[in-house]
Amino acid sequence: MSKIIAFTNQKGGVGKTTSTANIGAGLARAGYKVLxxxxxxxxxxTSGLGLTEAEFNVYGALLQEYKVKAYPIQDNLALIAGSPALSSFEKVKGDELDREFLLKDxxxxxxxxxxxxxxxxxxxxGLITLNAYACANALYIPLEAQLYATDGLEKVLEMVTRVQRRLNPTLVVGGIFFTRFDPRKVLRRETAEVVRDKYPDLVLTSTIRETIALGEAPHLGQDIFTxxxxSAGAMDYGHLVQEILTR
Known part of the structure; x- marks a missing residue:
């Protein structure tokens, strides 16, 4: 049986998608079958892994318009494509019975x-994120070490507590890791230490440094290892994958 991991943060622009793609690629390179x-x-x-014309996507599958389709990306790695229409998911499915478990099903x-x-x-x-939490075994939270970074973190942890109580009692927070990290900047170091002090059991050792290659790779539809x-990005994500495997 596979392990379901959700990468989540209420704040955008923290490297969540970059982390999902590269951790997935790293696991696939280690011999695991990854979706x-x-x-x-x-x-x-979807676009960052080079899947530009997906006839079938997760939104249509959730609406039962067709069966779910996983597109092969590379050896051991496949992708269920996204859709801009996901923004209307809550409006379309918000009143449905067991709406929190549609993704799990x-x-x-x-x-x-x-x-x-x-x-x-x-x-x-929202409802899409709630569906992810309801079916996940673990959550990982990418976090940028800067002012107000912990605001989104607090909201995620509050939601996790509610989900554990009502929908998914086995859900755990696998860890928090810092992205776009520059140890030369005092504010980044100090913010990281504040988070580490507050959540000593959750903050991972691995950090993802800010590198140009991590921004360039998606424009070519590639992960950082390809x-x-x-690069430093490949080295950092490699270490992060190994740390996740040991938790």
Missing amino acids: LVDLDPQINL LLEPLLERCDYVLLDCPPAL YAPT
Whole structure:
């Protein structure tokens, strides 16, 4: 049975999609069968992995317009494409019975074929994110070490507590990790220390440095290991993958 991991933060622009793509690619390179699911209406995960014309997407599958389709990206790595129409999911399905478990039901038949399912959540704590939390085994929270960074973190942790109580008692927070990290900047270091002091059991050792290659790779539809295998970004995500595997 596969493990479902959601990458989430209420704040946008923290490297959530970049992390989903590169951690997924890192796990696939380590020999695990990985399925990525793009739940963000911006569909940056889908386009950033080079899937530009997907006839079938997660939104249509959730609406039962067709069966769910996973597109192969590389060896051991497949993707369920996202759709801009996901922004209307709450309006369309908000009154439906068991609406929080629609994603869980959709993914259930696929789990026996995967080792890991990685969910790229939207930067909002709406019904799509609630569906992700309801079916996930663990959440990982990418965080930028800057002013107000912890605001989104607090809201995510509050929602996790509610989900654990009402929908998914086995859900755990796997960890928090820093992205776009520059240890030379005093504010980044100080903010990171504040978060580490407040959540000593949650903050991971691995950090993702800010590098040009991480921004360039999606424009070519590639993960960092394919685009720049010797870069700092590839090294950092490699370490992060190993740390996730040991938790």
